[in-house]
Amino acid sequence: xxxxxxxxMTSEELKRLHIIHKLLDxxxxxxxxxxILNLSSRQVRRITKRVKEEGDKGIIHKxxxxxxxxxxxxxxxxxxxxxxxxKYSGFNPTFASEKLFEIDKIRISRETLRGWFIEEGIPxxxxxxxxxxxxxxxxxxxxxxxxxxxxxxAWLEDRxxxxxxxxxxxxxxxxxxxxxxxYEGTLPAMDSFKHYIKKYGLPLSVxxxxxxxxxxxxxxxxxxxxxxxxxxxxxxxxxxxxGVNITHADSCQAKGRIERLFETFQDRxxxxxxxxxxxxxxxxxxxxxxxxxxxxxxxxxxxxxxxNFYRKLPANIDLDKILCIKTExxxxxxxxxxxxxxxxxxxxSANTRKVTVEERINGRMFITYKDKNLRYKQITQRPPKExxxxxxxxxxxxxxxxxxxxxxxxxxxxxxxxxEEKKEVLVGAL
Numbered sequence: 001x002x003x004x005x006x007x008x009m010t011s012e013e014l015k016r017l018h019i020i021h022k023l024l025d026x027x028x029x030x031x032x033x034x035x036i037l038n039l040s041s042r043q044v045r046r047i048t049k050r051v052k053e054e055g056d057k058g059i060i061h062k063x064x065x066x067x068x069x070x071x072x073x074x075x076x077x078x079x080x081x082x083x084x085x086x087k088y089s090g091f092n093p094t095f096a097s098e099k100l101f102e103i104d105k106i107r108i109s110r111e112t113l114r115g116w117f118i119e120e121g122i123p124x125x126x127x128x129x130x131x132x133x134x135x136x137x138x139x140x141x142x143x144x145x146x147x148x149x150x151x152x153x154a155w156l157e158d159r160x161x162x163x164x165x166x167x168x169x170x171x172x173x174x175x176x177x178x179x180x181x182x183y184e185g186t187l188p189a190m191d192s193f194k195h196y197i198k199k200y201g202l203p204l205s206v207x208x209x210x211x212x213x214x215x216x217x218x219x220x221x222x223x224x225x226x227x228x229x230x231x232x233x234x235x236x237x238x239x240x241x242x243g244v245n246i247t248h249a250d251s252c253q254a255k256g257r258i259e260r261l262f263e264t265f266q267d268r269x270x271x272x273x274x275x276x277x278x279x280x281x282x283x284x285x286x287x288x289x290x291x292x293x294x295x296x297x298x299x300x301x302x303x304x305x306x307x308n309f310y311r312k313l314p315a316n317i318d319l320d321k322i323l324c325i326k327t328e329x330x331x332x333x334x335x336x337x338x339x340x341x342x343x344x345x346x347x348x349s350a351n352t353r354k355v356t357v358e359e360r361i362n363g364r365m366f367i368t369y370k371d372k373n374l375r376y377k378q379i380t381q382r383p384p385k386e387x388x389x390x391x392x393x394x395x396x397x398x399x400x401x402x403x404x405x406x407x408x409x410x411x412x413x414x415x416x417x418x419x420e421e422k423k424e425v426l427v428g429a430l
Contacts, residue, residue, distance in 0.1 A: 009059065009060060013059050013060060013061075015037075016037060016047065016059055017051070017056055017059045019033055019036055019037055020033070020044075020047060020048055020051050020059065023044070023048060024048065024051070024052070030044055030045070047059065072108070072112070076106065077116065079106070080100060080106060080108055080113070080116070081116060081120055081122075083100065083104065084096055084113070084116075084117070085120075085122065088100070090124070090125070090271070091124065091271060092124045092125050092126075092267070093110045093111070093113040093114040093117055093124065094110045095267065095268055095271065096110075096113055097109060097110040097113050099271075099275070103275070125267060138171055138172055138304070139171040139172045139303075140172060140303060140304040140305040141172055141204075141303055141304075141305050141308065141309045142170060142172050142175070142303045142307075142308050142309060142310065143170065143172075143200065143201065143203045143204060143308055143309035143310035143311075144171065144172055144203070144204050144205070144309045145170075145171040145172075145203065145204065145205045145206070145207055145247075146168050146169065146170050146171065146196075146205075146206055146207065147168070147169050147171060147206075147207045147208075147255045147257050147258040148166075148167070148168050148189075148193075148206055148207065148208055148258070149166075149167055149209060149211075149255065149258045149259075149262070150164045150165065150166050150167070150181075150184035150188075150189075150211070150213075151164065151165045151167060151262040151265070151266070152164050152184065153165070153262075153266055153270075154270075155269070155270060155273070155284065156273065156278065156279065156280070156284065157270065157274065159274075159277070159278070159279045160278070160279045160280050160281070160284075161182070161280070161281070162182075163180045163181060163182055163281050163284070164180070164181050164182070164183055164184040164188070165178055165179075165262070165265065166178060166179050166180075166181055166184070166188055166189065166192040167258055167261055167262060167265070168192070168196055168258075169257050169258050169261050170203075171207070171257060172303040172304065173300050173301055173302070173303050174257070174296075174299055174300050174301055175296050175300050176261060176292055176295060176296055176299075176300075177192075177195075177196050177199065177200070178265075178288055178292065179191075179192050179195060179285055179288065180281045180284045180285050180288070181281070182281065184211070184213060185213055186213055186233070186234045186235055186325055187325070187359075187361055189213050189214070189235050190234075190235060190238060190323040190324070190361055191323075191361045193235075193238075193239075193323065194319060194323050194361065197242075197313060197319070198313075200310050201310030201311050201312050201313065202242060202243070202244060202310065202311040202312075202313060203244060203310060204244070204245065204309045204311075205244065205245035205246070206239060206244055206245070206246055206247070207249060207255055208246060208248055208249065208255075209248065209249050209252070209255065210248050210249070210250075212233070213233060213235055214233060214235055214236065214246075214248070215233065215248050216230070216231040216233045216236070218231045219231070234324075234325050234326065237326070238322050238323050238324075241322045242317075242322060269291070272287075272291065273287060320360055320361065320362075321358065323361060324358045324359055324360045324361065325358070325359040326356055326357070326358055327339065327356070327357045327359075328354055328355075328356055328357075329354070329355055329356070329357055330353060330354060331346065331350065331352060331353055331354065331355050335349075335350075336379065337355060337357070337367070339357050342378060343378070343379040343382060344367065344376045344377070344378055344379065345376060345377050345378075346367065346374055346375070346376050347374070347375040347376055347377065348374045350374060352369055354369075355367055355368065355369050355374065356368045356369070
C-alpha cells in the first residue's frame with residue numbers, strides 16, 4: 001500500500017460506498033439504491049459518476065476540512081477574545097455573550113464562545129452538578145409565599161465597604177426584590193420588608209432560615225410556657241402583628257430558590273456593578289432600581305393560578321410603629337428609666353411600673369404606655385451620689401459609767417476594789 005493516500009471516511013460514507021459498488025457491479029438497481037440510501041435518483045447518479053472518475057475518495061464530501069461560509073472572521077474572533085481576557089475577565093460564556101451584544105454590539109453565541117474559551121484555555125466558573133433532593137412543588141399563587149434571606153459577600157469587591165444583600169423571591173413567580181445594607185440584623189430586615197410591602201403588599205407567608213434575626217435562640221420563659229408559645233424575635237413579633245405566617249427552614253437546601261438567586265447575583269450582579277464602577281451602598285441600591293425590573297422580566301414566570309394573594313396594608317395601621325424594636329422597661333420611683341446604658345426622665349405622669357421603648361427604623365426613639373407617646377428627656381449628667389460618712393476609728397470611745405443604783409455597784413468580790421476606787425483608777429489612766 002506504499003505510495004497510496006490513506007482515505008479516512010465516516011461510517012455513513014463507508015456505507016454509501018458499499019452500496020454504490022453494488023450499483024456499479026449491477027447487483028442493485030438505481031431506484032433500489034436511492035431507496036436504501038434515502039436519496040433522490042439525481043443524487044445517486046451524481047455520486048456514482050464521481051466514484052467512477054475519482055475512485056473511492058469520490059464518496060467524501062467536497063467541503064470537508066474547508067472553512068464554513070458562515071465562519072466568524074478572525075478579526076472579530078481576536079477582538080472578542082481580547083475583551084474576554086480583559087474587560088470581561090471571569091465572565092462565563094453565557095454572560096459574556098450577553099454583555100458583548102449589549103455593550104459592544106457583537107453577536108456571538110454562548111456555545112461558540114465556550115469553544116473559544118476551551119481552545120484558548122480561558123478559565124470560567126462552571127455550574128456544579130446538583131445533588132439529588134426531594135422536589136417541592138411551587139406555590140400556585142403570586143404572594144402565597146416569599147423566601148427571604150441575607151447574603152454576606154464582597155458585593156463591591158475592593159471598591160467599597162462590605163455589605164449584605166437582603167433578598168426576596170416570590171415562590172410562585174420568581175419575582176425578585178433586593179436591597180443592600182451594611183449588616184444583616186433586625187432593623188435592616190424590617191426596613192427591607194417595609195419597602196417590599198409598599199411595593200407589592202402583605203404576603204400570605206414568609207419562608208426564613210434560623211438566623212438569630214428571624215428565630216430566637218432564647219429558652220421559653222415561664223410566661224411563654226404557660227401560654228404554650230416559643231420566644232419571638234422582634235422581626236417575628238412584627239410579622240405576627242401584620243398577620244403574616246412564618247415558616248423556618250431546617251437547612252439551606254430547603255429554601256433553594258433564594259440560595260440559587262444569590263448564586264446568580266454573585267456572578268452576574270457583581271460584574272454588572274463592576275462595569276459601572278459602583279463604589280458604595282447608595283449607588284448599588286440606585287442601580288438595583290434599574291436592574292431588578294429587567295431581571296424579573298427576563299427570568300420571571302407566570303403563576304399557575306391568576307389569583308393574587310398579596311394584601312393591601314390597612315389604612316389604620318401605622319407601619320413604623322409595628323416595624324420597630326420594642327423593649328419593655330421598668331419605671332422607677334423618680335419617673336426615670338434606663339435604656340442602652342442611658343438615663344431618661346419621663347415628663348408625663350403615668351400610673352404604671354412598665355413602659356415600652358420603641359426604636360424606629362429612621363433612628364428615632366419613642367417611649368409609650370398603652371400606645372400613647374410619653375414626653376421624655378435624656379439626663380446627660382447624673383447628680384453625684386453622697387457617700388456615707390466613714391466612722392473615725394481613731395476617736396476614743398466614751399466610757400460608760402453605770403448609775404449609782406446599778407447592781408454592778410453593789411457587787412464586790414472579797415479583796416477587790418469597790419466602784420469608787422475603780423473610778424479613780426480609770427480617771428487616772430485617762
